[in-house]
Structure formats: structure tokens, C-alpha cells
Amino acid sequence: MPTAPSPGLGPSPQGASAELLARVPKLLEAMRSVGSGLELHSTLDRICETAADLADARYAAIGVVAEDGEGLADFVFSGVDEETARRIGHLPDGHRGLLGALIRGPDPVRLEDLTADARACGFPAHHPPMRGFLGVPIRVRGEIFGNLYLADKRGGEPFSDDDLAMVRVLAAGAGIAIGNARLYETTRQRERWIDGSVAVTTALLSGDGTDDALQVVAEQARRLSAAAAGIVLLPADGGGLEIAAVASEGPTEALGTVLPPGRGAVTELLAGRAVFVDDAATDPRLVTGLARGYGPAMLLPLRSHGRVLGGLVTPRARGERPFSRTERALAVRFAAQAALALMMAEAQRDRERLAVYEDRDRIARDLHDLVVQRLFATGMLLERARRRSAVPEVRDGVGRAVGELDVTIQEIRSAVFALRQPAEEEPGLRRRVLREITTAAVPLGFTPSCRFVGPVDSAVGDLTGKNLVAALREALSNAFRHARASRIDVVVDATVSLRGGRPGVRLTVADDGVGIPVGGRRSGLENLRRRAESLGGSSRHGPGIGENGGGTTLVWEAPY
Numbered sequence: 001m002p003t004a005p006s007p008g009l010g011p012s013p014q015g016a017s018a019e020l021l022a023r024v025p026k027l028l029e030a031m032r033s034v035g036s037g038l039e040l041h042s043t044l045d046r047i048c049e050t051a052a053d054l055a056d057a058r059y060a061a062i063g064v065v066a067e068d069g070e071g072l073a074d075f076v077f078s079g080v081d082e083e084t085a086r087r088i089g090h091l092p093d094g095h096r097g098l099l100g101a102l103i104r105g106p107d108p109v110r111l112e113d114l115t116a117d118a119r120a121c122g123f124p125a126h127h128p129p130m131r132g133f134l135g136v137p138i139r140v141r142g143e144i145f146g147n148l149y150l151a152d153k154r155g156g157e158p159f160s161d162d163d164l165a166m167v168r169v170l171a172a173g174a175g176i177a178i179g180n181a182r183l184y185e186t187t188r189q190r191e192r193w194i195d196g197s198v199a200v201t202t203a204l205l206s207g208d209g210t211d212d213a214l215q216v217v218a219e220q221a222r223r224l225s226a227a228a229a230g231i232v233l234l235p236a237d238g239g240g241l242e243i244a245a246v247a248s249e250g251p252t253e254a255l256g257t258v259l260p261p262g263r264g265a266v267t268e269l270l271a272g273r274a275v276f277v278d279d280a281a282t283d284p285r286l287v288t289g290l291a292r293g294y295g296p297a298m299l300l301p302l303r304s305h306g307r308v309l310g311g312l313v314t315p316r317a318r319g320e321r322p323f324s325r326t327e328r329a330l331a332v333r334f335a336a337q338a339a340l341a342l343m344m345a346e347a348q349r350d351r352e353r354l355a356v357y358e359d360r361d362r363i364a365r366d367l368h369d370l371v372v373q374r375l376f377a378t379g380m381l382l383e384r385a386r387r388r389s390a391v392p393e394v395r396d397g398v399g400r401a402v403g404e405l406d407v408t409i410q411e412i413r414s415a416v417f418a419l420r421q422p423a424e425e426e427p428g429l430r431r432r433v434l435r436e437i438t439t440a441a442v443p444l445g446f447t448p449s450c451r452f453v454g455p456v457d458s459a460v461g462d463l464t465g466k467n468l469v470a471a472l473r474e475a476l477s478n479a480f481r482h483a484r485a486s487r488i489d490v491v492v493d494a495t496v497s498l499r500g501g502r503p504g505v506r507l508t509v510a511d512d513g514v515g516i517p518v519g520g521r522r523s524g525l526e527n528l529r530r531r532a533e534s535l536g537g538s539s540r541h542g543p544g545i546g547e548n549g550g551g552t553t554l555v556w557e558a559p560y
Contacts, residue, residue: 026054027166031173040181041076047148047174048078054170055163057150059130062138063094064146065103067325071095072103072146074321080128087126097121098133099147106137106144108168112158114151134159136171140179148174186326193330196220197337204338204345211474211527213345214245217312217338222247225314225323225331228294232302233259233269233311241266241311246530254290255534256463265299269311274332275299278322280315291315296322300335302342309342356442363442367412375412379405428457429465433492436469440476446486448476454494460505464558467531468492468507471539471556475509478524483513485544485551498559504537506557512546525554532558 034047044062052060059079066073072094077085094100101119102109114120114133123130130151138145148171153159203216214232222230229248233241240261243254259266264285268275277283280294291297294315302310312335316323323331379402386398430452441447460468472490479485491508498504516525525541532539537558544551 027169031170034170034174034177038181038184040178040185043177043181044074044076045078047170047177048076051148051150051167051170051174052078054166055134055150055159056154057132057134057152057159058154059128059149059151061149062146063092063099063103063149065094065144069103072099074146084126084128088124090124098135099149102135102137102147106147108137108164109133109135110159110164132158134163134167136164136167138171138175138178140175140182145175145178189326190330193224193334196224197334200334200338201341201344204341205348211245211470212524215247215527218245218247221312221314221331221334221338224334225298225327226316227298227314228317228320229313229315231313231315233313235270235308235310241269244310253534255530256467257290257534259290269299269301270308272301272303272306272308274301274328274335276323276328279318281318293318295320298323298328298331300331302335302339304336304339304343307343309339312338356439359442360438372409372412375405375409379409429460429468429492430456432465432469433472433490436472436476437490440473440480443480444476444485444488446488448488448490450490450492452492452494456492456494456505459494459503459560461560464505464535464560467535467558468505468556471507471528471531472509474524474528475507475554475556479509479511479513479552483511483515483552485511485513487512487545489545496557498537498557502536502559504557504559506555508553508555510545510551510553512544512551515544515550515552516541528554528556532556535559 034043034050044064048060048062052058057079059077061075061077063072064074064076065071072092075091080088092099094103098109098114098117098119098121111117111133113131115122115131117133132152134150136148138148148167150159150163150167153163200213200217200220204213206213214234218230218232220230221227221232229246231243231247231254232245234244236242236258238258240259242258243256246255261267261270265275265277268285275285275298277286277297277299278295280286280291280297283291286297295318297313297315300312300314301308302312312331314331382398382402382405386395386402389395389398433452433456434450437448437450476488479488488509488511491506493506493508496504496506525539529539535558537556539554539556541552541554543549544553
């Protein structure tokens with residue numbers, strides 16, 4: 001079967017046929033057409049259609065060679081309707097047959113009957129019959145980008161030397177157009193990743209809360225990498241990595257899950273090394289229930305100045321294309337920028353925490369040195385007046401007042417003791433709740449009331465307790481930033497029965513503020529709901545404890 005000459009051969013200008021010269025204007029128009037856009041996929045579609053029209057072929061396609069040179073990463077076609085393409089099913093992968101041979105030997109090929117070629121491996125079911133074939137490589141800046149395929153001239157005759165010459169010239173112009181489109185797409189892609197990094201930095205340094213900021217990191221990573229999910233991992237207390245934020249289309253119960261340190265991918269991330277996998281569901285480093293349903297994935301360390309702060313995971317659905325070298329490089333830079341922003345936010349929180357501790361120490365000194373001493377002196381004056389009074393009613397009234405002053409002095413001394421407690425977190429849930437309330441009292445300007453019901457410390461497990469404290473912190477932060485409340489009541493009840501009769505713990509935070517405005521931000525409430533649902537619980541809100549139901553009551557509950 002005849003094939004094309006080598007790439008160096010072809011019709012010379014002196015030997016150009018009259019037919020070829022007559023088709024030059026059409027070739028020039030085709031060259032203008034393929035270079036008229038900058039979007040890569042539409043450029044490939046336009047090249048297919050233009051090549052088919054130029055060579056009067058029924059079918060045209062472009063096979064984009066994968067980055068590793070093994071098989072095809074994309075396949076764009078023209079001439080086959082959508083219904084036929086749907087019935088054919090999978091697109092060619094370029095690992096075998098004539099298309100695979102063209103990848104391994106990227107030279108022009110012209111066949112009168114491709115079915116008789118030894119390299120052909122037949123057509124899949126429902127594929128239209130094809131005989132005449134013309135394949136030409138497309139080079140972009142000297143490197144093979146893919147191959148342009150044409151099949152079946154409309155008149156039934158084989159492809160001619162003139163067809164080959166015209167298509168080779170068109171392929172050269174197509175390489176320039178594809179190079180420009182790829183450069184434009186890479187530039188736009190870099191801009192999107194830079195914008196995403198700016199959004200992450202802004203969120204982390206805005207002071208809106210760590211949970212909100214980590215959710216922004218997950219959402220931006222998912223959007224920028226075109227992944228099925230974005231997952232932020234932070235070091236767990238007992239080793240390994242804990243899922244701290246998840247962004248995905250559907251609901252997820254992965255939040256709060258701890259990945260043990262023994263797994264290969266976790267070990268790599270904790271060592272500060274990125275992991276790229278082609279199929280998360282089958283990769284031995286990721287054999288876990290969370291990886292099922294995912295295909296290509298990037299696992300990137302959140303590392304800055306030699307310190308690993310966590311990890312960032314962006315998996316795609318099974319069957320999706322692998323991440324390109326450009327996408328991997330941009331994602332690594334994004335993770336490094338997010339890690340730097342995390343460190344800056346942590347330093348900012350440390351400064352704010354130090355300011356709070358200094359303020360607490362000042363308040364404790366003032367209470368002890370000024371307020372308690374004045375109250376004590378006032379009590380002594382009242383006691384002296386009580387002893388000198390001859391009226392029984394006056395003596396009884398003053399005595400009660402002195403007793404109230406003694407109680408007040410004891411309460412203030414207890415508050416001074418609490419303010420001067422060390423910064424380390426106490427192990428018990430009760431003490432952690434009280435610490436959150438005490439910390440929130442400084443920006444609020446008052447101390448919320450707190451009541452415990454049931455065996456809070458002994459009944460509530462570590463994971464539920466940790467999420468309850470985070471929910472309380474979020475609720476108090478929302479009350480300070482948005483509610484403008486003058487009263488907040490906190491109740492932690494470890495005696496409740498949840499849906500299905502399961503024992504659980506319920507956190508109730510009620511205030512008398514302005515309530516939740518219509519159309520206001522719901523990210524904080526969404527974080528609370530997500531935390532509760534990840535544990536099998538729920539979160540809801542309703543009217544507050546202000547006049548006529550003013551304010552907000554938040555109810556967060558989860559099983560032990």
C-alpha cells in the first residue's frame with residue numbers, strides 16, 4: 001500500500017501542479033482561519049474542520065500526544081455526529097494500532113486502504129467505515145504536539161500528493177496557532193492561580209476565623225485545579241493528618257477524619273514532599289475509603305521556611321485526565337503561598353493572643369489592687385456603721401449588704417484567679433469551655449453566663465469535645481463581630497438523647513443581639529453545620545433571648 005514520502009520530500013514550487021496552485025487561495029484562507037482564535041480547544045476544533053474542508057475529507061481528527069509521549073491525552077474530531085460518538089464510547093488512547101504507530105514514528109502517512117495496513121487493529125463497534133487515510137504530525141516549537149488525521153475523500157478517490165502537501169502546510173500553520181493558544185491559556189491559568197493565592201492570603205489574614213480561612217483554601221484549590229474536591233489537612237494531636245476543611249459538590253463526612261502517620265502518602269506529606277498519583281482509588285499509598293471514586297490526585301505539603309503546616313489534596317474523578325506539568329507546578333506554588341499565609345496568620349493570632357493575655361493580666365491587677373481593696377474598705381465602713389446603729393432594721397439591712405459584699409469579693413477573686421491561669425489548654429471539656437468564654441469576655445466587654453448539665457468531662461469523647469469547643473468559639477466570635485449583644489447564655493448539656501435515641505451532647509448559645517440579617521453571610525453557620533454532620537449530629541438556629549425573641553439561639557449537638 002503506498003505511503004507518503006519522507007518529510008523532506010514533496011512537490012517543489014517548480015513542479016507544482018495546476019490543481020495545487022488553484023488551491024493556494026483556499027490554503028491561505030485555511031491558514032487565516034486556524035489562527036483566528038486563542039482558546040485551545042476551539043482552535044483544535046477549527047483546525048479539524050478546516051483540514052477536512054481543505055482536503056475534501058469526510059472525517060478529520062487531532063490526537064494530542066500525552067506529556068510522557070505514551071498515548072493520547074486528548075482526541076478532537078470532526079465528521080462523526082454526537083449520537084455515533086456516544087455509541088462508540090471511549091475515544092482512542094493511542095496505545096496501539098495505527099494511531100499508536102504514528103505517535104512512535106511521527107512521519108506523514110498516506111494510505112489507500114487503512115484496513116489493509118499491518119499496523120491497523122480494526123474499528124470499535126458502531127464506528128463508521130473508513131478506507132483512505134492521511135496522517136501528518138503537528139509540531140509546536142519543534143516538539144511533537146500531536147497528529148492531524150484525515151479519512152475518506154468525499155469522491156471516494158485516495159488522497160493525492162497535492163492533498164498531502166496542502167495538509168502539511170496547514171499542519172505547520174496549525175502548530176503556530178496551537179503554540180499561541182497554549183501560551184495564552186498558560187498565561188490565563190497563571191493569572192487564575194495568582195488571584196486564588198491572593199484570595200487565600202486575604203482570607204487567612206482577615207481575622208474571620210481559622211475555619212473560614214481554611215475553607216477558602218479548599219475551595220480555591222478545588223476551583224483552580226478543576227478537581228472534584230479540595231481538602232486541607234492539618235497535623236493531628238496523636239500524629240498523622242486530620243481533615244480540617246473540605247470543598248466538594250456533594251455532602252461529605254470526611255471532616256475531622258484522622259489519616260494515620262503510617263500511610264505512605266501521609267509520611268511523604270509530613271516530610272514535605274509532594275505526591276502525584278494517576279489513580280487514587282488503586283494507588284497503594286492511598287488505600288483508604290476516602291480515596292474511592294477518585295482518579296488523578298495531587299497531594300501537596302503546606303510547607304514554608306522548612307516547616308510543614310499540613311497538606312492540600314486535590315483529587316479528580318475517576319476517568320478524568322491527569323494533571324499536567326504546568327498544573328502541578330502552579331499547584332505547588334499555590335500550596336507554598338498558602339503555607340506562608342498560614343504562618344503569617346498564626347503569627348498574627350499569636351500577637352492578638354499575647355495582647356489578650358496582657359489585657360487579662362492588667363484587668364486582674366486592677367481588680368485585685370483597686371476594686372477588691374475598695375470593696376473591702378467599704379465593707380469595713382458598713383460593718384462599723386452596723387455596730388453603732390441602735391435600730392434593728394438598719395442593723396439587719398446593713399448586715400445583709402456586708403454579706404453581699406463578701407460574696408462579691410470572693411467572686412472577683414475567683415475571676416482574678418481565672419484571668420491569671422496559664423495559657424496551656426486544660427484537658428477537661430468543662431475547663432476548655434470556660435477558657436473560651438473567659439477569652440471571649442475581653443472583646444465582648446462582658447462575661448457570658450455558662451451552665452453545665454450532666455457528666456460533661458467523662459461522657460463526651462475527645463473528637464466530639466474538640467468540635468464542640470470549635471463550635472463554641474465560632475458562635476462567640478459571630479456574636480462579637482455581628483450580633484452587638486449585651487447578654488449571652490451558654491449551656492452544655494451532656495444528658496440529651498438525639499435522633500434514634502443516641503446519647504449526645506448539646507451546645508446552646510443564645511444572645512439578645514440584632515439577629516441574623518436577611519441575605520447576610522452564612523459561612524459561619526455552614527461551618528457549624530458541617531462540623532456537626534461530620535459527627536452524625538446537627539446544627540440549627542432560631543430566635544434569641546432578647547425582647548420579643550430578639551437575637552439568635554444556636555443549637556449544636558452531636559453524639560458522644
